[in-house]
Amino acid sequence: MSITLLAIESSCDDTSAAVMRDGILLSNVTASQAVHEMYGGVVPELASRAHQQNIVPVVDAALKQANIEKSELSAIAVTLGPGLMGSLLVGVSFAKGLAASLGIPLIDVNHLHGHILAHFIQTPDDKKEVPPYPFLCLLVSGGNSQIVKVNSHNNFEVLGQTIDDAAGEAIDKCSKVMGLGYPGGPIIDRMARQGNPRAFSFAKPNLPGYDYSFSGLKTSFLYFLRDKVAENPNFIENNKNDLAASLEATIIEILMKKLKKAAQDIGIKHVALAGGVSANSALRKAFQDMEDKGVWKIYIPKFSYTTDNAAMIAMSGHYRYLDGEFCSLDKPAFSRTVF
Known part of the structure; x- marks a missing residue:
């Protein structure tokens, strides 16, 4: 049976959603926030408000690009931390609500693990060489x-x-x-x-x-x-x-x-x-x-996997799904770096 994941990333100022099936990336959609440029840095309150506006259309676009219906999803992976708490809560709350409504597992992903495992992302048209362990x-x-x-x-x-x-x-x-x-x-x-x-x-x-x-x-x-x-x-x-x-x-x-x-x-x-x-x-x-x-x-x-993106969260989520590492809906987000 195929493993089809929806992944959500909202740790800072990028709202991103991706769909991955059996370890192959089908879509990766990101909405960035230009509002912070005039302040010389990310303003947490503005970031969380922008996430609230972007999360639904970004997730919808990711599902449509992947040609996947919500009913086909096996689980939802989401960045639980580290990051800005206000930003994280938007993505985590959305992921928890969607997982509960669909009756599917929730997978918590460490943002830093996602960055590292981005090296293992494969697309239907690009099967690249991956690093061997260790x-x-x-x-x-x-x-x-x-x-x-x-x-x-x-x-x-x-x-x-x-x-x-x-x-x-x-x-x-x-x-x-x-x-x-x-x-x-x-x-x-x-x-x-x-x-x-x-x-x-x-x-x-x-x-x-x-x-x-x-x-x-x-x-x-x-x-x-x-x-x-x-x-x-x-x-x-x-x-x-x-x-x-x-x-x-x-x-x-x-x-x-x-x-x-x-x-x-x-x-x-x-x-x-x-x-x-x-x-x-x-x-x-x-x-x-x-x-x-x-x-x-x-x-x-790839440049598209260097900044915050949901593709890397999907990759980490895929491995966690294979390991049976799911999380409860009451597990909280965390802002501090935890490896």
């Missing part, structure tokens, strides 16, 4: 920076993580300080391609083990701009491409140094990239360079 995954996003040893689809071992700010958050905050707008990732990426990555240097933490820290880099960047602007009010405008390139290069060097150490220490040569920051072209190039040198076999997700 493999290392660098998970980098606006809220998380982690090195994870993936032993199986349900066994994740965090080797290192940020002790303060995440890489994506550092990029967004530095972009805001430069007056470039939000989200900062795509802006910094675009401008860095036109700049000199060695033009300026910023603080790099020296933590033991595989943990990360980006708060010192943010402070270093802020003070550097403060001093330079005091000397020349037009400094940022005159050097924005070089600033973007130097900031990006510093963050990637920090990320890759720890990842290389972990891979070497453990002896793993299959290394994957995941999370929103995995869309960064320079980070992808750093991974590609390691493969070109014959050091790693790399796995990089």
Whole structure:
């Protein structure tokens, strides 16, 4: 009998729904929220209101694109956390109500597991190579920076993580300080391609083990701009491409140094990239360079699977369904990072 899942993702500011049958993705629909751009970051109250407006049409579109009726669904998978509580509650409440009305199981999915398992998404027209277990995954996003040893689809071992700010958050905050707008990732990426990555240097933490820290880099960047602007009010405008390139290069060097150490220490040569920051072209190039040198076999997700999306929730949900891991309708959402 076929396993047909509807998956729902609403952990931040993207409302997404996907349909997967027997591990093959049939649809993946996402509605983004442009309203946050003018505020320089996601406003939780506005995000939850937008989710309420988007959830019904997004789910309806996903079912129609997949040519699936609600009566054909085997279960509903939903992001239970981590994320913004107001946003999560919209998706979780909808999923619980629909599952109860259809009399089918509910599957709770950890958002971070979804990002990692996005590497296993297959479509009817694209059967790609997937990483073998165990493999290392660098998970980098606006809220998380982690090195994870993936032993199986349900066994994740965090080797290192940020002790303060995440890489994506550092990029967004530095972009805001430069007056470039939000989200900062795509802006910094675009401008860095036109700049000199060695033009300026910023603080790099020296933590033991595989943990990360980006708060010192943010402070270093802020003070550097403060001093330079005091000397020349037009400094940022005159050097924005070089600033973007130097900031990006510093963050990637920090990320890759720890990842290389972990891979070497453990002896793993299959290394994957995941999370929103995995869309960064320079980070992808750093991974590609390691493969070109014959050091790693790399796995990089499609751009459509880098940001928050329901396809990755469906993939994780599919494995949990096979394992019989369902959840009760009274299980609460959670906002803090739990791996």
